[in-house]
Amino acid sequence: xxKIIAPSILSADFNALxxxxxxxxxxxxxxxxxxxxxxxxxPNISFGFPVMxxxxxxxxxxxxxxxxxxxxxxYIQQFADAGADVLTVHLEASTHLHRTLQEIKAAGMKAxxxxxxxTSIYALMDVLEDIDLVCLMSVNPGFGGQKFISxxxxxxxxxxxxxxxxxxxxxxxxxxxxxxxNAKALFDAGADVLxxxxxxxxSENPSNTxxxxxxxxx
Numbered sequence: 340x341x342k343i344i345a346p347s348i349l350s351a352d353f354n355a356l357x358x359x360x361x362x363x364x365x366x367x368x369x370x371x372x373x374x375x376x377x378x379x380x381x382p383n384i385s386f387g388f389p390v391m392x393x394x395x396x397x398x399x400x401x402x403x404x405x406x407x408x409x410x411x412x413x414y415i416q417q418f419a420d421a422g423a424d425v426l427t428v429h430l431e432a433s434t435h436l437h438r439t440l441q442e443i444k445a446a447g448m449k450a451x452x453x454x455x456x457x458t459s460i461y462a463l464m465d466v467l468e469d470i471d472l473v474c475l476m477s478v479n480p481g482f483g484g485q486k487f488i489s490x491x492x493x494x495x496x497x498x499x500x501x502x503x504x505x506x507x508x509x510x511x512x513x514x515x516x517x518x519x520x521n522a523k524a525l526f527d528a529g530a531d532v533l534x535x536x537x538x539x540x541x542s543e544n545p546s547n548t549x550x551x552x553x554x555x556x557x
Contacts, residue, residue, distance in 0.1 A: 342556035343369035343532040344549050345403050345512070348394065349385055350536030356390075359540070360397045366546040367553050370403040370425070372514070372534045377408035380432050381480045388421050395422030403532075405453060405514065407480050408432065412439045419446040427451030427474050427512075430462055440469045453514070455480060456488050460498045470509050472532070473498060478515030487516025492528050499529025519548070523555040 346368050351359040363371060371394065378384040394402060401424035406414070411428040412435070418426050426448045433439050436452065443450040451472035452463060456479060463473065475494055478485035495511060502509045512532035513525050522533055535552055542548040 340508075340510075340531055341369070342526060342530075342553065344552050345370040345372035345532055345534045346539045346545070346549060347372040347374060347514075347534050347536035349374040350540040352540070356393075357397060359545075360394065362546055363549075364397075364399050366549045368400065368549050370401045370532070371398050372536075373402055373404045373423075375404060375406050375408060376480075380409045380429065381407045388417060391418070391421035391423070398422075401425065403427070403451075403512075403534075405451075405474060405534075406432075407453075412442060415439070415442050415446050419448055423448055425449040425451050425472055427453050427472060429453045429455070429480075430458060431455055437466050437469060440466060444469075451512070453480075456490070460494060460501065464501070467501065467505060467509060468507060472510040472512055474512040474514050474534075476515055477513050477517070480515070485516055487518070487521055492524055495525060495528040495530055502529075517552075519551060519555070522552050526556040 346363050374385050376383045376385040402422050403425045404423040405427045409432050426443045430452050440450040449471035451474055452470050453474035455476050477488050477491035510531040513530045514534040517533045517535045518538045539545045539548050
């Protein structure tokens with residue numbers, strides 16, 4: 340299965356966002372990762388539909404949208420209209436998760452579920468066959484630049500085993516603290532998609548860093 344690097348727009352330079360979008364377009368990145376925060380589910384606020392629509396116009400790769408918001412089901416169609424290709428909601432924020440997953444798919448998007456570091460992957464077992472992507476948070480959600488939680492490696496391996504056992508094609512995405520010193524271990528553990536924010540945008544050559552991260556999947 341093809342591995343994917345998804346640079347997080349949250350870490351981009353918003354004074355030169357167009358340039359950073361163009362850089363990702365021209366790089367080996369597979370997706371754009373878009374973090375939407377409401378200041379309620381997580382202690383931070385990011386951006387909403389105006390930025391999403393601007394991104395939709397300029398990006399030429401899929402938009403992987405991660406909703407860190409309460410009641411995400413209220414906005415499913417709006418995110419579809421704003422160009423989301425993958426829409427991920429948090430298990431911890433979704434009271435009726437199965438229904439929400441079906442609504443995401445009905446709106447024409449792939450359905451993702453994110454788990455906070457403290458949440459067991461076994462909480463997903465009853466809906467795993469309905470999920471296109473599981474996003475394992477490897478930091479506490481809300482802010483970029485945090486230290487990677489090493490327990491995520493074991494969690495990734497366990498989830499990969501469950502996906503394989505069920506004969507599913509569900510992707511595993513790792514979000515938080517991804518760097519050149521842990522990317523290979525994450526890929527080896529079974530990760531398919533690595534979200535990289537600070538590691539990419541704080542580097543001297545972001546495009547090269549994306550290539551270096553992807554090379555670690557081989």
